[in-house]
Amino acid sequence: MQTVNPTTEAELETYAHHDGEAIEEALDAASTAFEEWSARDVTERQTLVGSIAGGLRENLEEYAALMTDEMGKPLDQSRGELEKCAWVCEYYAENAAEFLQDERVGVHPKVKTKVSYEPLGPLVAVMPWNYPFWQVLRVAAPTLAAGNTMLLKHAPNVTGCATAIEDLLHDVGIPEGTFQTLVVGPDAVHDAIADDRVAAVTLTGSTRAGSAVAETAGKHLKPSVLELGGSDPFVVLDDAPIERAASVGVDARTKNNGQACIAAKRFIVVDDVYEAFKERFVAEMNDLVVGDPTESETDVGPLARDDLRDTLDEQVRATVDAGADVLLGGEPLDREGYFYAPTVLENVPEGTPAARDELFGPVASLFRVPDEAAAVELANDTDYGLGASVWTSDLDRAERLTGEIEAGAVFANELVSSDPRLPFGGVKSSGYGRELSSQGIREFTNEKTVWLSPPDGLE
CATH class of the missing domain: 3.40.309.10 (Aldehyde Dehydrogenase; Chain A, domain 2)
Structure with missing residues (x-):
């Protein structure tokens, strides 16, 4: 898998595809890591997510240059993208626990009823090249804070950005196996979605790609979020x-x-x-x-x-x-x-x-x-x-x-943009589900109803 500078047409790097054995190891690692990661208190998880922001700012010039080299956006816009990524990490570091706290619902004076939000498991995330850091971290920040683990299949032409994100998350203390990059093709992605160890899938990309991923997810009864194209x-x-x-x-x-x-x-x-x-x-x-x-x-x-x-x-x-x-x-x-x-x-x-x-x-x-x-x-x-x-x-x-x-x-009277504080997503052929805000962090949780009656009943 080769990356090319779109400004000069010069070859940048070559990356080896993950073979079947490597994919198996990654799925096992994600499943094993989920047991430990989901058991941690949400405040610990959100603190680690927040630490990603510092790592982004420490390496801002390096990452900005990498983005510009791999996909051609103006360098100032690459810097702005990284600052926005830091913002979304800090946002969930501040708010994840509140968004995920149990919600009490009154149904009877003698009954305790609530809704709890529990993580689902490993998530496959298929991401595009146009915002190579933002598209990943706007999903990773709430996904990891909620207690899920994540397998990233990034666009081939920004593989350097994908590996840089994985290295950064490990450097700030996110445990091994909690976030992994898969350098694979479309067939391997569909196989991973179908795997019993994977709980859910999200995709940002074309309507055609979204339809294919939704078909696989639906066949195997996996929840999915699709953020697709627009006109x-x-x-x-x-x-x-x-x-x-x-x-x-x-x-x-x-x-x-x-x-x-x-x-x-x-x-x-x-x-x-x-x-x-x-x-x-x-x-x-x-x-x-x-x-x-x-x-x-x-x-x-x-x-x-x-x-x-x-x-x-x-x-x-x-x-x-x-x-x-x-x-x-x-x-x-x-x-x-x-x-x-x-x-x-x-x-x-x-x-x-x-x-x-x-x-x-x-x-x-x-x-x-x-x-x-x-x-x-x-x-x-x-x-x-x-x-x-x-x-x-x-x-x-x-x-x-x-x-x-x-x-x-x-x-x-403003251009359309995404904001961590507001839900983001589309309708019709632009997809379904929502990212960001409280809605985004709850997309890949089990909204569990809990009903606690006294042992002597309600009479």
């Missing part, structure tokens, strides 16, 4: 703050080189302000600096792999061939590395890739609609339902629209 609408209404909407919209579309499931992808703008928004938006997209992600002035780096760049280009070409107009960009850059020009399309025909699919890169699609009702209808006209952003000066109007837009999260 998030960015709705600009007639009373929106246009300048700020355009500026934030560019950031929402191009952050992480445009490779984010919650990136704004479909910009739905009412007719009254369409031309003003388009002019400002295209100008700011055009001002973006595309280049070496290790340079401080760079806004947009390369796509993570050559096949991702090629797929994006195919989607754009198919949309343009069907009748869309290119306002900016529209092609790969003729240079070393997997770079794609910041692109803006308009007059996007219905049913084309830019209207229907998830475009993973710095490509924005503009849609002109007559009014608010048409904007909501188009926002919901997608198989996805991860996030949405609504822009208006009337917060009462915005709050009303949050109930009309079909998504796991709706933000008014």
Whole structure:
């Protein structure tokens, strides 16, 4: 398994796949570690989870450079990702015990009834490359704090990040076997999910990958959480703050080189302000600096792999061939590395890739609609339902629209983002289940009902 720098196309490292014997040993280790780890008091577990934050900050420059080398995000964004990872570890270090404490439920004066939250066992986590530390630690922090163990199957092109995370967790005192990286292919993942030693599975990735993992989990009656793709609408209404909407919209579309499931992808703008928004938006997209992600002035780096760049280009070409107009960009850059020009399309025909699919890169699609009702209808006209952003000066109007837009999260006058304090997840083809907050830590627990009656009964 080889990693490649997407900026220079140079080979970075080669990693050996884990064979069947190594996978067996990892499953045994996870199962054995679970017995000891789950028996520890939650306050001890959360303290160890909190110590990960210090390790991240001590090694911040090393880890940031590794992320940028392996998947191409601008270096400042890599640093920001690590700070967010430290935050989620500290968040569960502070709150895990509270989230997992027994809940008393009154049903009868003589009966003690409660709900307790108990860990399930080893968890298989299948994670993507686009946020190689955050995607892992936002799952690992609550999973480990709850008393479960974790087997990570990371994306092949960020294997260095995967091994760095495992080493860090061991260095701060997380016991051997509690968190392990599996360098394996898809078949081995499905075999691991089916294994009796594995209790549950979580995946962040494409709808296709999520469907396959859910099928395996369902066949073997394993609980699962899926965080899948998105084609998030960015709705600009007639009373929106246009300048700020355009500026934030560019950031929402191009952050992480445009490779984010919650990136704004479909910009739905009412007719009254369409031309003003388009002019400002295209100008700011055009001002973006595309280049070496290790340079401080760079806004947009390369796509993570050559096949991702090629797929994006195919989607754009198919949309343009069907009748869309290119306002900016529209092609790969003729240079070393997997770079794609910041692109803006308009007059996007219905049913084309830019209207229907998830475009993973710095490509924005503009849609002109007559009014608010048409904007909501188009926002919901997608198989996805991860996030949405609504822009208006009337917060009462915005709050009303949050109930009309079909998504796991709706933000008014802000880009969609994840926050450890709030649950995160989608609906429709964007997946199910929730990560983060109290909901996230309870996803992989047994919500056990406990009923204690007196020996002489209730009479």
